[in-house]
Amino acid sequence: MRTSWSDSVANSASENAAASGSFGPPPTRATYIPPHLRNQPPCSDSLAPPSLGNDRVGYSGPVGGSRWDGGGSRPDHGRSGHGSGGRGGGGWNNRSGGWDRGREREVNPFGDVEPACGEQENTGINFDAYEDIPVETSGHNVPLPVNTFAEIDLGEAVNQNIQRCKYVKPTPVQRNAIPILLAGRDLMACAQTGSGKTAAFCFPIIAGIMREQYVQRSHGGRTVYPLALILSPTRELSSQIHDEAKKFSYQTGVKVVVVYGGAPINQQLRELERGVDILVATPGRLVDLLERARVSLQMIRYLALDEADRMLDMGFEPQIRKIVEQMDMPPCGMRQTMLFSATFPKEIQRLASDFLSNYIFLAVGRVGSSTDLIVQRVEHVQEIDKRSHLLDLLHAQRETEVNSKHSLTLVFVETKKGADSLEHWLYIKGFPSTTIHGDRTQQEREMALRSFKSGKTPILVATDVAARGLDIPHVAHVVNFDLPNDIDDYVHRIGRTGRAGKTGLATAFFNENNMSLARPLADLMQESNQVVPAWLTRCASRVSHGGGKNRRTGGARFGGRDFRREGSFNKGTEYYGGNSGGGYGLPAGFGGGYNPAVASAWDQ
């Protein structure tokens, strides 16, 4: 059933494809071509996840040998003794082994990249600001952070990709996490999205796969045996991670495949059959593939959970436990496990420790100490007035935006129905928008995201499916039309703005229905040096003073703190990175603070 305005006009004639930009006066329904349908090649196969192009032929399953080999011959499958001298020389200089044929046809993921990785120059970055970032680590024998990519031995191929991405210097989470992971340690990391955390876990995985020698076991059938598994809670996030990982692994011989629901499984099966070292997946589709015995986890050496706190909350935990504990994945200690999120509630940390072995906890704060990149506003708006209030905001925004051609507004609502209905209403009121939520087809979801990112529909009405991890440049304004019940969800939502060094605005509509959020929201805003309205403080003091589920413990400087350090369960701590005693005042989840118009690894 077509519920979206975008869809309702999707079949309009295409001769108006060159219609004017979407920031002009609102179009009329009769002649309007939805922006996302303009200038599109006919028959674009939008069901295919981006960058699935994978063209190495004849590869199946883990390879019996190291990609370090400079040898001229393709490693033999199923040969256990291969590569005894494979690491001889130990250099990264020449790995022109058996992968070359495939490499020549490997799609260049840098060919059509979006501005995030391409158009900008790396000049004028104020890297000194990085030195101020509070970093907290705990655990046994924490490896020291590095300051440059050159200090890390990731190999020539990966180094080239780092250059292609125009990363000049590792971000704080990378500086700390990469040495930890290269040392083979398990890791629980608190760091905001947009802080380069995808690269922080991808680089060590790719380097590890290239370095090590894996023996192909002769298993039957069409089962594939990935060496690394990266799980994320939404399809779009998995797709995004896959796109990043493709860039990082370009011409390394390491193969990345993504699988998720809502897309044709046959295509994904074909990709898997062409070989997979790193599998990026959402839980449901992975379980399906495991049950069909098309994927085995026996060979997994690296397990990464992105948005790990979401992955371990009530809705996902059973599936994650099944994948990690009840299939054929090597147990804790036999694999390297890394958990990343911007928020890590204590209860979730306790759960997560089941999956970890002697792990290091890492929390990385934000850049700078006083400049808040996200201005948070809370307004008291009754349910009945929300729509007209939103309209006022959008009109005011339009007034001040005549010159900025690419400024996006992300509106979060509570329900899928509410998303459709608000989107339709906005259309009536002359604001081109689209919507993303779990009741839309995957094709529609991906189209909506593209249309929003490109600025063709500069308003996106979303449920929490878009709250986490998605890297959408140019989101100037996040509106919490309906506030979430959990303060961590709020942190993730507003984290969609204030990215890439730009300032962001986050507006929340608060009323009696949000009383349970009053206290944590007021605390959070205070900690991030925001103006807390007096009425909100009053609300906060009216509700219970107990430490409920929503209460942030241990201060919110980092959006998390190692739960092992609480109470008597103290395993010893070590500190690096100038955590000189608090006063940072802002939790993680607030965008990086470097100059605009520069690219760096922050632009992951």
Added chain:
DNA sequence: AAAAAAG
């Protein structure tokens, strides 16, 4: 109670 994730 809602959202997400398999079909």
